[in-house]
Amino acid sequence: MLPWVEKYRPKRLSELVNQEKALPKVKAWVEEWLKGRPKKKAILLYGPPGVGKTATAYALANEYGFEVIELNASDERTYEKVSRYIQAAYTMDVFGRKRKLIFMDEADNMEPSGAYEIAKLIEKARNPIILSANKYWQVPQAIRSKAELIEYKKLTQRDIMAGLWRIVKAEHLEVPKEVIKLIAQRANGDLRAAINDLQTVAVSPEDAEQLLAYRDVEKSVFQALGGIFASDSTKKARMAMWNVDKTPDELLLWIDENIPYIYTKPEEIAQAYEAISRADIYFGRANRSGNYGLWKYAIDMMTAGVAVAGTKKKGFLRFYPPKTLKILRDSKEERGIRDSIIRKIMKGMHMSKLEAIETMAIFKGIFQYNPEKAAHIAVFLELGDKEIEFLTEDKEKAKSIKGKMMVIHKELKKTEPGEEVKVEKEEKEQEKVKEVEETQETVGKKEPKEPKKEIEEEKPKEEEKSEETAKEEKKPKQATLFDFIKKK
Numbered sequence: 001m002l003p004w005v006e007k008y009r010p011k012r013l014s015e016l017v018n019q020e021k022a023l024p025k026v027k028a029w030v031e032e033w034l035k036g037r038p039k040k041k042a043i044l045l046y047g048p049p050g051v052g053k054t055a056t057a058y059a060l061a062n063e064y065g066f067e068v069i070e071l072n073a074s075d076e077r078t079y080e081k082v083s084r085y086i087q088a089a090y091t092m093d094v095f096g097r098k099r100k101l102i103f104m105d106e107a108d109n110m111e112p113s114g115a116y117e118i119a120k121l122i123e124k125a126r127n128p129i130i131l132s133a134n135k136y137w138q139v140p141q142a143i144r145s146k147a148e149l150i151e152y153k154k155l156t157q158r159d160i161m162a163g164l165w166r167i168v169k170a171e172h173l174e175v176p177k178e179v180i181k182l183i184a185q186r187a188n189g190d191l192r193a194a195i196n197d198l199q200t201v202a203v204s205p206e207d208a209e210q211l212l213a214y215r216d217v218e219k220s221v222f223q224a225l226g227g228i229f230a231s232d233s234t235k236k237a238r239m240a241m242w243n244v245d246k247t248p249d250e251l252l253l254w255i256d257e258n259i260p261y262i263y264t265k266p267e268e269i270a271q272a273y274e275a276i277s278r279a280d281i282y283f284g285r286a287n288r289s290g291n292y293g294l295w296k297y298a299i300d301m302m303t304a305g306v307a308v309a310g311t312k313k314k315g316f317l318r319f320y321p322p323k324t325l326k327i328l329r330d331s332k333e334e335r336g337i338r339d340s341i342i343r344k345i346m347k348g349m350h351m352s353k354l355e356a357i358e359t360m361a362i363f364k365g366i367f368q369y370n371p372e373k374a375a376h377i378a379v380f381l382e383l384g385d386k387e388i389e390f391l392t393e394d395k396e397k398a399k400s401i402k403g404k405m406m407v408i409h410k411e412l413k414k415t416e417p418g419e420e421v422k423v424e425k426e427e428k429e430q431e432k433v434k435e436v437e438e439t440q441e442t443v444g445k446k447e448p449k450e451p452k453k454e455i456e457e458e459k460p461k462e463e464e465k466s467e468e469t470a471k472e473e474k475k476p477k478q479a480t481l482f483d484f485i486k487k488k
């Protein structure tokens with residue numbers, strides 16, 4: 001399906017909305033080219049994303065009969081390409097070919113080392129060169145000084161709505177006014193984002209509400225995914241991570257979820273998953289060793305590694321939130337509980353987030369069908385009432401697990417030397433709790449977590465060391481899922 005941003009790209013400059021200040025300057029410059037060679041061979045269009053910079057280049061070319069050569073300024077091979085097309089300019093039109101207009105996107109992501117060479121090429125250029133950037137001050141000075149700077153302003157909500165209505169009419173859609181307004185509000189001046197949202201809504205109206213709500217919150221994640229999957233350069237893929245409001249290991253889940261939607265060839269999918277699992281291994285190692293320097297490798301694997309797994313994706317990409325997290329359906333409270341369980345698994349079992357989430361899914365099964373094992377897990381991870389209920393999805397089952405946990409706690413305390421007196425006291429306390437449980441709904445609210453702490457605090461100093469070693473010995477034993485299963 002042709003992306004609507006392309007399908008409805010303005011054919012003429014007059015179709016561009018609300019860039020009245022910029023367009024006369026662009027026109028004047030290109031008309032100078034028709035007469036000869038202007039003083040400035042290049043113009044630098046700068047402004048926020050999705051406001052018509054690229055659209056200007058194409059509409060201009062269409063109106064004035066140029067062929068657009070689109071290059072990515074951050075690509076290392078750009079210099080080579082620019083130089084090739086600039087040579088070609090000397091023989092322009094000899095074979096009846098169209099004169100070329102060079103459009104260089106992302107001038108603010110250019111390698112500074114190549115900038116000087118490109119600036120020299122601009123000086124020699126026989127063809128119009130249009131550079132585009134979001135932040136002109138990040139364009140290397142050598143290049144900036146060779147270009148006329150033209151500002152593109154952020155579009156208003158009205159502009160965005162006008163742009164959307166044009167498409168709604170052309171596509172014969174029936175979209176309520178409120179939806180158009182909502183999309184325009186969320187686009188924050190970016191018509192490209194708004195058009196993409198409109199296409200998403202039109203493709204699947206059934207989950208439009210959720211997707212829109214989600215986009216609002218997670219906009220930067222979608223942008224990052226776009227950056228990773230639509231990137232033809234590893235550097236750009238890596239950069240896509242920079243402004244995401246998610247931790248790298250969370251973004252990994254998003255990438256993981258979207259691989260099969262974006263890549264279609266089995267070998268591409270396999271390679272992308274391979275990159276993801278290697279990233280996950282690095283995250284796991286970083287968590288275990290506390291060496292967070294390993295995150296760098298993990299991030300490289302999950303961005304650049306995934307980006308090179310398949311061919312660059314053009315066109316409309318639709319991303320989905322990770323199902324594992326069920327974020328859309330979960331309430332804020334549930335999310336909090338789920339995240340806390342995941343954190344406890346990560347910490348207690350020394351796992352990466354992905355491993356912890358998979359483990360939590362397994363635990364859910366155990367908590368629902370095997371209260372005995374579940375109780376061991378709950379004690380080990382020090383799960384609270386809400387967390388146990390979350391895993392069982394059933395209050396009664398949770399109650400039974402909590403009862404078993406008390407027994408386990410009792411057993412554990414009995415095995416600790418010099419604690420018989422305490423245990424006796426504990427037993428009495430627990431009996432009291434049991435009585436309350438039998439009469440009240442709030443069973444198990446008092447987990448024996450606190451009494452355990454008390455005991456630890458009161459332990460004689462000389463025992464600390466041996467307990468440390470005991471803990472050390474316990475650690476690897478309890479750190480795998482199979483150990484819980486064996487326990488029964």
Ligand SMILES: Nc1ncnc2c1ncn2[C@@H]1O[C@H](COP(=O)(O)OP(=O)(O)OP(=O)(O)O)[C@@H](O)[C@H]1O
Pocket residue numbers: 004005006008009010015016017018019047048049050051052053054055056105132133134163191192195
């Ligand atoms: N001012 C505008 N008038 C009409 N359509 C626009 C305008 N701005 C953007 N669009 C629509 O949005 C699409 C994306 O815009 P465009 O590619 O020109 O953005 P851009 O400013 O180059 O953004 P970026 O900096 O991210 O490259 C266009 O194809 C067009 O359909």
